[in-house]
Amino acid sequence: MNDEHRAKRSNEKMTTIRTTCTRCGDVELTTADIGLELVAHGATGSYRFECPFCGVVQRRPANERVVSILLATGVTYEVVSTAGPITEEEISVFAKALDQDGWFSELVSQG
Numbered sequence: 001m002n003d004e005h006r007a008k009r010s011n012e013k014m015t016t017i018r019t020t021c022t023r024c025g026d027v028e029l030t031t032a033d034i035g036l037e038l039v040a041h042g043a044t045g046s047y048r049f050e051c052p053f054c055g056v057v058q059r060r061p062a063n064e065r066v067v068s069i070l071l072a073t074g075v076t077y078e079v080v081s082t083a084g085p086i087t088e089e090e091i092s093v094f095a096k097a098l099d100q101d102g103w104f105s106e107l108v109s110q111g
């Protein structure tokens with residue numbers, strides 16, 4: 001009787017994603033089990049999943065390849081700000097932004 005759930009299933013290919021639980025070893029997940037978190041610039045991030053066997057929520061880094069695979073399988077994702085140390089690339093981007101005219105006066109005019 002759960003029409004919403006049934007409709008969702010029928011629209012999705014059931015893709016199996018293999019990963020590893022630190023307790024259980026190899027586990028197989030579906031896209032619905034995984035949440036992807038992309039850092040602000042988009043190409044990398046991390047994903048989290050709840051192990052279907054022991055129920056422990058785990059988080060793994062996702063490189064560009066993993067991110068593209070997970071996105072292709074249709075996992076839900078959110079963009080988060082970078083939590084790690086700032087890279088030199090980010091510093092240079094920030095420095096360039098500072099060199100551009102207008103940002104400071106915009107901040108001031110906002111009050």
Ligand SMILES: [Zn+2]
Pocket residue numbers: 021022023024025051052053054055056
């Ligand atoms: Zn487990």
